Amino acid sequence: MTSRPLYIVGFMVAVAAVFGTAVTGIQLGSARVLERNNAFLRQRSLVTVFGYGDPRGLGPEGVAEIVSGNILQGERLADPETGEVFDLIEAYSGPDRRELLAYGFPLRGLGLWGPVEAILALRPDLSRSHGLVIVAHAETPGLGGRIEEPVFTAQFRDGVVTSPPSSGAFVRLAAPGTPDPDGRQIDAITGATQTCMAFERMLNRGLAGFHRAMAARHVRQRRERGHDGVP
């Protein structure tokens, strides 16, 4: 072993090159599997949030079939007040997508430790939640991480009032068992108060923006159909 500076630099460069190349190669080699996993997890999230059944028993093909047959994606809506963009998801039921089952949109924000990504589904009249699924998070396993479990998400299954409130917030966090006169309450998870509070902020911000974006869409559609100004 030598301690000449040129050897030291050369050794570091060589080691970095060998390990860097190996890791990059493996990352590239597994990119297809990772992409497939990500796509499958996202499609499974859609099946779950719109209530098309339990996706655990379905393989990737079954999940993909449900999504392609019932769900429309691609339209982007902008909140006219903040400019925030929402990717609109439309879920249908019945043959040939006849009946609109629910709208959905990805909800993103900061949890206690990092970004949280969810998909929130609302009834077609946007008056109540249809479902919620947490797609990604970095919260504490067993504590804040439980926001992805049914103990938290099940309360959004046709449960929470999401129409614009006359005053106050769209939804509010409360301890389980607290009286809920207006149906806007979400039960927090014991030991995960900070994560739940962060999620409450995310929901209120997302719902306010989504309602505004949908109202703007409605106006635009009416205008396009020639209804604007018609008595």
Added chain:
Amino acid sequence: MAFRDSVGGRAFLANLWRENPVFRQVLGICSTLAVTNLLKNTLLMCAGLVFTTALSSVTVSALREHTPRQVRMMVQVLIIAAYVILVGIAMKAYFPEVHKVIGPYVGLIITNCIIMGRCEAFATKNSPWPSCLDGLGAGLGYSLILIVIAVVRETLGFGTLFGVPLPAADRWWHQWTIMVMPPGAFFMLALVAWFGNATVRSREGGKT
């Protein structure tokens, strides 16, 4: 030569209990506290650590004659990081659900002092095979403690084991919320450390 008399064998056995990284060397405490409320997460974290510790030790040992002393720790971190990234990719590819939950902690294996500690203390002075055994022993010693803590925490905190509810849990089990929370991990770690240290001391006392 018997396994227990070889250099690697001695290191392997010592790391399992007498020189256990968690309760004797007080290393790897962060992940011990963070991932032990569910047994499945704990096992996958342990598998990642055993893999990284063993292979990092082998690689550091294989390069020890050529690694300049001045940059040896940079080289060790680079090697460890490469193996941890491999663990992360494997977990994302084959256990995407679990990766969603413990992904942030997998990245933190890089900073686990056990790995760097074994590389610096043993692998830089010994040949690859004994270094591999030393790394395996350290990883398995760490895993042993984490599994014990996780079994108690998941059972008392969630009423499940591997996510499966305990038999007739609704009749007799009552949730110990504190076991799911960080203080529960501190209590359990302290109890295990107390038991482990007392056992090691009593054995050492018996010999002398």
